[in-house]
Amino acid sequence: MTCSLFKRLVDAYVDSELDGAEAMEVWRHADHCPDCARELARARYVKVKMEEGAGHGLPDGLEDRILLATTGSVSPAAKPEVLRRPVWAWGLTAAAAAAFAIMAIALLRPTPAPPPTTASAAEDSIYSEGFDPLAIPIPAPASARTASFGP
Amino acid sequence: MWGDDKESAAVRPAFEEQVRRTSRQAYAVARRLTGNAEEAEDLVQESFVRAYRFYHRYDPNLPFASWLFRIMTNLHIDAARRRSRFRLFSLDSQSEATGAAYEPADPADSPETRLLDQEVDASLNLGLRGMNPEFRTALVLSDVEGLSYEEIAEVMECSIGTVRSRIHRARKILREYLTQSAPHLIPPEAGR
Numbered sequence: 001m002t003c004s005l006f007k008r009l010v011d012a013y014v015d016s017e018l019d020g021a022e023a024m025e026v027w028r029h030a031d032h033c034p035d036c037a038r039e040l041a042r043a044r045y046v047k048v049k050m051e052e053g054a055g056h057g058l059p060d061g062l063e064d065r066i067l068l069a070t071t072g073s074v075s076p077a078a079k080p081e082v083l084r085r086p087v088w089a090w091g092l093t094a095a096a097a098a099a100f101a102i103m104a105i106a107l108l109r110p111t112p113a114p115p116p117t118t119a120s121a122a123e124d125s126i127y128s129e130g131f132d133p134l135a136i137p138i139p140a141p142a143s144a145r146t147a148s149f150g151p
Numbered sequence: 152m153w154g155d156d157k158e159s160a161a162v163r164p165a166f167e168e169q170v171r172r173t174s175r176q177a178y179a180v181a182r183r184l185t186g187n188a189e190e191a192e193d194l195v196q197e198s199f200v201r202a203y204r205f206y207h208r209y210d211p212n213l214p215f216a217s218w219l220f221r222i223m224t225n226l227h228i229d230a231a232r233r234r235s236r237f238r239l240f241s242l243d244s245q246s247e248a249t250g251a252a253y254e255p256a257d258p259a260d261s262p263e264t265r266l267l268d269q270e271v272d273a274s275l276n277l278g279l280r281g282m283n284p285e286f287r288t289a290l291v292l293s294d295v296e297g298l299s300y301e302e303i304a305e306v307m308e309c310s311i312g313t314v315r316s317r318i319h320r321a322r323k324i325l326r327e328y329l330t331q332s333a334p335h336l337i338p339p340e341a342g343r
Contacts, residue, residue: 011319015293017300042326045338046275050183050294050325053272058175059192066170066196070203071163 001029006036014043166203169215176216176296183291184227186276198223221306224288231284271336278328286321293318
């Protein structure tokens with residue numbers, strides 16, 4: 001066996017994926033070739049470290065979150081804090097709802113009808129055709145209002 | 152997705168049992184595929200959501216884990232292709248600066264204060280992140296999940312020869328990466 005062929009087969013050898021005859025050839029070559037023996041040791045080392053480093057436990061609550069996202073079930077042992085939305089999330093939701101409600105009220109509230117008046121020509125001009133409804137109405141003088149609502 | 156009908160009621164307990172039996176394996180694979188806990192959790196959860204949605208297509212005569220891994224690896228490879236941060240490269244392409252087939256990440260990415268095993272683990276994750284997602288997936292299914300080449304070929308829907316080639320290339324990349332970027336992590340008998 002050549003070193004080139006050895007290097008092509010070494011990973012399948014490490015994974016026990018070669019048949020008996022091929023595996024024997026690889027083993028014999030490594031036994032006589034120091035460079036390829038090091039290559040074999042490196043292949044084994046990488047495989048072992050890949051296996052060792054994968055021993056992470058399942059994060060807390062992941063299984064419950066999966067069940068909730070799929071079948072919608074929650075195990076009795078599930079910690080409420082794992083499934084519950086954080087407090088700040090509820091606070092944000094409430095604040096957004098309040099802001100929306102205030103905006104909706106402000107937009108939907110009817111513009112106050114102009115007070116019936118017989119007041120001066122200056123006040124009449126405010127409600128004339130050229131009046132901008134978005135402009136803040138100028139309040140009528142107190143004396144005029146009293147006069148208009150009086151008996 | 153299943154509705155609230157009789158079929159759904161019959162499927163739920165079976166699927167929940169599958170989740171309990173395979174979620175740990177799935178997370179171990181996802182950790183190596185993604186290289187970090189947050190992305191791994193997202194990948195696992197999304198894989199199970201898809202598995203549940205298409206559970207009516209699952210053949211109960213086959214291992215559920217293999218079917219789940221197929222979903223997971225497709226999701227991972229698709230995501231890796233979409234994201235630009237997964238730098239794809241050709242094994243045949245040579246780095247102009249070093250002449251190496253693959254330029255290692257900055258060794259400073261591995262904090263010196265880490266313990267040796269943590270450093271090896273971090274280096275492996277960096278090496279994995281830099282490679283083609285098909286190579287990475289084949290290697291992780293072999294080394295983390297312990298699947299045979301035949302099983303990996305079924306999961307990845309390719310030939311056994313392709314699996315052998317992908318694993319060989321992936322492990323070669325990791326060997327070169329560790330040798331170039333972190334030679335102090337290689338034990339003496341495997342050193343240059």
